[in-house]
Amino acid sequence: MTTEAELREIVEEPPQNIWDKDIARIDEHARTIIAHSPFVLLATSNSEGTCDVSPRGDPAGSVLVLNDHQLVLADRPGNHRVDSFRNVLDNPHVALLFIVPGMNETLRVNGRAALVSDAPFFDDLTVQGRRPRLALLVDVEELYMHCAKAFLRSSLWKPETWPDRKTLPTLGRIAKDHLGIKKMSVAAIDETLALDAEKNLY
Known part of the structure; x- marks a missing residue:
């Protein structure tokens, strides 16, 4: 399959109201959802199309809505790869998916982003x-x-549908296998990672 026409032979066009639901602004309902969302997924890509999706978490209400057409996400300590930010410098198009715990519907936002190092809203x-x-x-x-x-x-x-966490590998186990770490035990790696997560959240 290489064309949208071929795709539409299988998936019919949606009704017009599905296209019309894009309001292209942050209205009162979007503000409410953003204010209650402690978790958002940020999708970016570079100019060559290499994509990245990064989870962003903060206390609910931490994403600022500046006006009907602008919002701001703070950067918090991470792994220093800055994949999202390097992409934005190369290609400003971004997509956001706001998730509210217990709510099955999500808020989708697409737009253009800029990286800033200081502003009055900081x-x-x-x-x-x-x-x-x-x-x-x-x-x-x-x-x-x-x-x-x-x-x-x-x-x-x-x-009740969640897997027993004990049946899944820990991050320490995964890191040891992926990186070929020889000199540290899984328990020691897990302890180091847990300490970093606890001490370097903000």
């Missing part, structure tokens, strides 16, 4: 006394709600 991005060094300013070009089907199919919010 004080409002402070969490636990830590002011971020960087933030992502997003100009909203598309904004719409996404239906609940994916969350319903996955039973994401139903703990």
Whole structure:
């Protein structure tokens, strides 16, 4: 399959109201969802099309809505790869997916982003006394709600469907195998990672 025409032979055109749901602005309902979302996925790509999706988590209400067409996400300590930010410097187009715990619908935002190292709103991005060094300013070009089907199919919010965490490898086990670490035990790696997560959140 190489053309949209071929695709539409299988998936019919949606009704017009599906296209019309893109309001291209941050209205009161979008503001409410953003204010209650502690977790957002940030999608970026470089100019060659290499993509990245990065999870962003903060206390609910930490994403600032500046006006009907702009919002801001603070950067928090991570692995220093800055994949998202390197992509934005190369290609400003971004996509955001805001998730609210227990809510099956999500808010989708597409737009253009700029990386900023200081601005008057940085004080409002402070969490636990830590002011971020960087933030992502997003100009909203598309904004719409996404239906609940994916969350319903996955039973994401139903703990009874979750796997027993003990049946899954720890990050220390994965890191030891992926990186070929010889001189540290899995337990020691897990302890180091847990300490870093606890001490370097902000």
